[in-house]
Amino acid sequence: MAISKKISVLLNLADLLAKNKPEILRKNELDMNSFADMDESMKDRLKVDENKVDGMIRSLREVAEQDDPEGKILYDFTREDGLHIVNRTVPFGTILIIYESRPDVTIEAAATAFKAGNRILLKGGKESFNTNTYLTELWQRALSENGFDTHFVEYLNLSRDETQKLIKENTHNVDIIIPRGGDNLINFVTENSSVPVIVSGRGNNFMYVDDDCDTEMAIRLILNGKKRISVCNALDKVLINKNLPELKEKVSDFVSELHSKGIDVWGDKKAASIYSEIKETNDKMVLFEEFMAPKIYFSLVENMNDAIEMINRYSGGHSAVIVTNDAEKADTFMQKVDCAAVYHNASTRFTDGGQFGVGGEIAISTQKLHFRGPLGAQELVTNKWFVYGKGHVRE
Structure with a gap:
């Protein structure tokens, strides 16, 4: 994926957030009013105000300015017989993010995954449905205006049973699942997923x-x-x-x-x-x-x-x-x-991607593989070996 096109999407999305700030706040107010009996912790996570929108915009611009995580050469070797071997970074593929009621994740986490060339499936909490679906609409508008398939960033409006089936049976062909939530969610995903899981664990x-x-x-x-x-x-x-x-x-x-x-x-x-x-x-x-x-x-x-x-x-x-x-x-x-x-x-x-200078983060990993701490765009790649020959055979 061309770096210039990725940058254009991220900057376009930042502009769309700025232009549509009143509507973002209105959608969030609908969510806040629908769950008026929330505890203070939930309210803090769900609430979107002008400062939070500004933070999303700032995060998008920071991620846009970062080096491209894709295509970095990790190893380059030419054998005596001329066989050329290169190891490069490549996207994971499709990343599913299951997260708590924090609408900023819809922007910041998806931006880090997108910058690394990944397709993103978002499954947020029911409390933030109106805010999250509207933010996803803005994502898809930015994608469309820059020639991308809108399914590159997609919001999954699934029931609990459908989500559990997705985790168990991988019904959406995901390559990585990142659960961001409480112990029950994390334990269910790690115990039932058939694909690799990056654990964004609890604080304490x-x-x-x-x-x-x-x-x-x-x-x-x-x-x-x-x-x-x-x-x-x-x-x-x-x-x-x-x-x-x-x-x-x-x-x-x-x-x-x-x-x-x-x-x-x-x-x-x-x-x-x-x-x-x-x-x-x-x-x-x-x-x-x-x-x-x-x-x-x-x-x-x-x-x-x-x-x-x-x-x-x-x-x-x-x-x-x-x-x-x-x-x-x-x-x-x-x-x-x-x-x-x-x-x-x-x-x-x-302990935050922005504070550590890596920009927005998709999660803060508490496991040792494949990376630990704030996961920014640079960490959301894997590697692939590219081998160039001219009819080479191994004797």
Whole structure:
């Protein structure tokens, strides 16, 4: 697929979003009004305002400016007998994205897949049907105006049973499935799909507060980690070294600041014994939970190694941060923690394709194959061997 034509589609779509912003907002209002009893996390994911549309437009233009992922030469070798062997990047083919009620995915995730030359099938949540189908109409208008088959980006209006049949029987001849949602969706797809799956796993991100750290920095990072509760890069767990100087006073400060932002603070028995405003829970299953709510969990740990062990056991493998003044400790933490993104003295909220400089992302992969972390256009290709001969045979 010619790079110039792909760029034209993406820039045309950006213009269409700008021109049709009022209608996008109107469609989204229909969705918001149809599900008025949503919780705050769902509302945050579903809501489209002018800033979100501007973000979609910006993402399209960023992806358009990126290098073309297709056709990159990974390996080039000519044998002594003249046989020429080249390994190049090629699209996966058809990618199915099953996602939660986030209309921006319809634009940003599809754009990354399209830039890499893939066909995209979109299956969004029922709550965002009006917004998603209208955004897909704009996609198809941009495709048509630039000479593409409109089926290159297609929205699937399927029932639950039809979606499950698609996953099990591959009724639409897809090459890759990317499920973006809760554990139930991800588990169903991974257990039933007959094609490869890229898991965009849950968040459940952890912070370790070292005994040698800037506690003012720590609270800033904690508050920023809970600034949006509906995103997968939100912070859910804070592990505090029990030897932190002035421990009771510092924990009290942390909790007070969180309460001032409307965040409930829970913790295990050790944490609750430090400060009575921490709601005690000793259910270990909480450690596995991605809250998606104005809620955070505190625990005291003996040392950094205990923190690393807890993170590797309970986190979603998404993001983890250490707050410390000790660079050596930070390096050890970052090497040993098994997450897609690891941080030293920075917020987990940066785990995002745009923030990492790769533009829009189709997902944040928490598995190790074929890639981990934000998946942009450059990661949505596979490879193929091209071999050029002149009647060569192998003796």
